[in-house]
Amino acid sequence: xxxxxxxxxxxxxxxxxxxxxxxxxxxxxxxxxxxxxxxTWEEHGAELFTADAVMDYGHLGVCHGHExxxxxxxxxxxxxxxxxxxxxxxxxxxxxHAHDVRFDxxxxxxxxxxxxxxxxxVYRGESFLVSGRFDDEYRxxxxxxxxxxxxxxxxxxxxxxEGWASPDRIKMSFK
Numbered sequence: 001x002x003x004x005x006x007x008x009x010x011x012x013x014x015x016x017x018x019x020x021x022x023x024x025x026x027x028x029x030x031x032x033x034x035x036x037x038x039x040t041w042e043e044h045g046a047e048l049f050t051a052d053a054v055m056d057y058g059h060l061g062v063c064h065g066h067e068x069x070x071x072x073x074x075x076x077x078x079x080x081x082x083x084x085x086x087x088x089x090x091x092x093x094x095x096x097h098a099h100d101v102r103f104d105x106x107x108x109x110x111x112x113x114x115x116x117x118x119x120x121x122v123y124r125g126e127s128f129l130v131s132g133r134f135d136d137e138y139r140x141x142x143x144x145x146x147x148x149x150x151x152x153x154x155x156x157x158x159x160x161x162e163g164w165a166s167p168d169r170i171k172m173s174f175k
Contacts, residue, residue, distance in 0.1 A: 091122040109140035127160040
């Protein structure tokens with residue numbers, strides 16, 4: 001093998017690794033929403049985050065670490081039910097769009113990502129429309145990509161029958 005062939009092979013290997021990392025990060029983001037959509041967060045949700053992760057959901061709450069993140073989702077489930085009854089299972093369907101990933105060129109175990117959220121929950125017995133953006137930070141730990149930070153920015157959270165045309169576009173809270 002010539003030096004040129006070795007350089008080409010090394011370049012192909014780097015590019016393949018980058019594509020595999022992108023796919024792993026896409027799967028991480030999709031898994032997050034799969035757990036929310038199937039009401040199975042308690043089973044595996046904290047496993048998606050580093051031990052020191054921060055989850056910032058703006059007016060809905062900020063959490064640090066596995067325990068607080070799990071408690072947030074358990075509390076959110078109590079606020080987002082399929083009917084007026086707090087004993088009904090949560091009804092939240094989230095759809096993620098345009099997940100874009102960028103890597104830290106100085107540290108191959110770190111990356112950032114953005115994605116756009118469209119969600120259709122039932123909140124206190126009423127159908128809602130939610131739209132926003134996720135800004136993520138990722139870290140590879142023991143060969144596995146995890147969220148180290150998730151920040152949500154909400155553009156609107158409104159009852160479906162009202163729409164988002166009014167200036168008061170945030171009408172959902174878990175408090």
